[in-house]
Amino acid sequence: MKTVVAKAAPPGSTIGVVTPGSPAESRAQVERAVRRLEEHGYRVKLAAGALERQEWHAGSPETRSRDVQDAFADPEIDAVLTMRGGYGSAQLIPLLDFEAIGRNPKAFIGMSDITALHTALGRFAGLATFYGPSLTHFGSPSVPALTSERFLKVLSGQTTGAVPPDSERLNLIGLVGGRASGRIVGGCLSDLQHTIGTPWEFELDGAIFFFEETGRAPIQIDRALLHLEQSGKLQGVRGIVVSELAGCEWDEWTSAPHTKTLEEVLLDRLNHLGIPILYGLPLGHGPSIATLPLGVEATVDADAMTLTIDQPAFEPTSG
Numbered sequence: 001m002k003t004v005v006a007k008a009a010p011p012g013s014t015i016g017v018v019t020p021g022s023p024a025e026s027r028a029q030v031e032r033a034v035r036r037l038e039e040h041g042y043r044v045k046l047a048a049g050a051l052e053r054q055e056w057h058a059g060s061p062e063t064r065s066r067d068v069q070d071a072f073a074d075p076e077i078d079a080v081l082t083m084r085g086g087y088g089s090a091q092l093i094p095l096l097d098f099e100a101i102g103r104n105p106k107a108f109i110g111m112s113d114i115t116a117l118h119t120a121l122g123r124f125a126g127l128a129t130f131y132g133p134s135l136t137h138f139g140s141p142s143v144p145a146l147t148s149e150r151f152l153k154v155l156s157g158q159t160t161g162a163v164p165p166d167s168e169r170l171n172l173i174g175l176v177g178g179r180a181s182g183r184i185v186g187g188c189l190s191d192l193q194h195t196i197g198t199p200w201e202f203e204l205d206g207a208i209f210f211f212e213e214t215g216r217a218p219i220q221i222d223r224a225l226l227h228l229e230q231s232g233k234l235q236g237v238r239g240i241v242v243s244e245l246a247g248c249e250w251d252e253w254t255s256a257p258h259t260k261t262l263e264e265v266l267l268d269r270l271n272h273l274g275i276p277i278l279y280g281l282p283l284g285h286g287p288s289i290a291t292l293p294l295g296v297e298a299t300v301d302a303d304a305m306t307l308t309i310d311q312p313a314f315e316p317t318s319g
Contacts, residue, residue: 001126003183003295006105008157008314009079011041016077016106017135018047018067019058021113022086024136027051030083033139040152047071050083057088064088065095068117072101079155084136085112085188092117093200098124107155107314110134112214112285115187120200122185122295128313130154131187131210131283132291144288154291159313162306164290166282170244174302175266178276180239181310184298186210188284189224196231205236208298208307212243212284218250218265225269239276239300241307242266243283276302 009015015037024030030051034044047067052059071080093116102125109130110117121127132154133147146166165172185207186192192211195201213221228234250259260268263279270277278300282288293313300307 003128003311004102004105004126005128005312005314006107007078008155008317009107010156013078014043014045014076015079015081016045016047016071016074017050017081017083018064018071019050019052019083020064020068020092020110020117021058021088022056022084023051023053023058024083024139029136029139033135033137036138036143045077056086058083061088061091061095065092068092069096069100072104072106077106079107079109082110082114082134084134085110085114087113089113090116090194093120096120101125102127109291111289112188113191115191116195116200118187118294119192119195119202123200123203128293128295130291130313131294133289137289146282146288146290150290154293157314157317159293159296160309160311162308163281163283163292165280166288166290169286169288170280170282172278172280172305173263174305175263175277175279176271176275177303178239179299179301179303180208180276181297181299182206182208182238184208184210184241184292184294184296184309186241186294187212189213189221190216193224193227196233204233207237208239208241208300209234209237210241210243210283210292213245213248214285215247218248218260218262221245221248221262222260222265222269225265229269234273237273237275239302240270240278241281241283241300242277242279243281244286246285276300278302278305278307281307
């Protein structure tokens with residue numbers, strides 16, 4: 001399927017906010033986030049059910065899917081930003097009209113549980129989407145400069161070029177050398193696993209595989225990668241980009257005895273593939289996140305320790 005790209009949404013645009021999974025923790029957090037985006041020149045339009053609460057979710061699947069569908073159809077909205085991840089996004093997929101979404105492409109931004117919608121929008125609408133901060137990221141007392149600056153830059157249309165590292169916080173490592181190009185696909189590892197066997201299962205043939213995770217011990221990361229290997233998902237992968245694995249290192253789970261480090265897990269499970277592997281970009285649940293286009297061509301160079309987006313994720317601007 002040909003990649004469908006939307007128009008950029010620079011300051012002056014309207015951001016529609018939907019809540020496909022869990023609700024925000026507090027209304028104050030939402031209000032602070034809206035003010036921050038407005039200070040950057042955006043108008044913010046909350047979906048009708050954006051603040052609903054129903055146990056784990058922000059309303060029923062019907063309410064949440066209606067809000068997503070309406071946001072793509074609304075001519076006033078230029079980009080669709082998720083409230084947060086949490087749990088429940090996959091419930092919406094059978095209820096969405098992806099043909100209609102494909103006729104009205106817009107930037108769609110979110111992370112974590114939103115992985116299910118990224119895969120479905122890519123599979124059924126061909127839409128290039130963005131793995132990036134949710135609205136609640138901007139409701140934190142302090143937003144890292146990398147998070148806000150990268151988000152604003154990408155949303156304004158500057159999607160190509162090197163994805164920025166967080167050199168003050170993370171060590172960027174070329175685990176396996178080499179250079180490869182392909183369509184970038186991925187998201188949160190556990191949520192990607194949950195797509196396997198569904199009609200929206202993620203596809204990695206000829207792809208650069210990006211994944212991140214949070215709060216899982218190294219043995220659980222090992223088990224997830226073993227599952228992907230044994231299910232044949234890694235056979236056609238051209239390169240791998242492993243984001244920060246927040247809260248997943250061995251010493252965050254046990255003090256003794258020493259178990260495998262994340263680097264050891266990644267090498268033991270992936271080295272035999274013979275493809276470049278880059279580890280340590282801020283693309284997930286850590287304090288900072290660099291908004292990443294999905295579904296477009298990219299190049300990983302593990303020797304130069306860079307991930308470069310080669311294909312624009314928005315329509316070219318006129319003039």
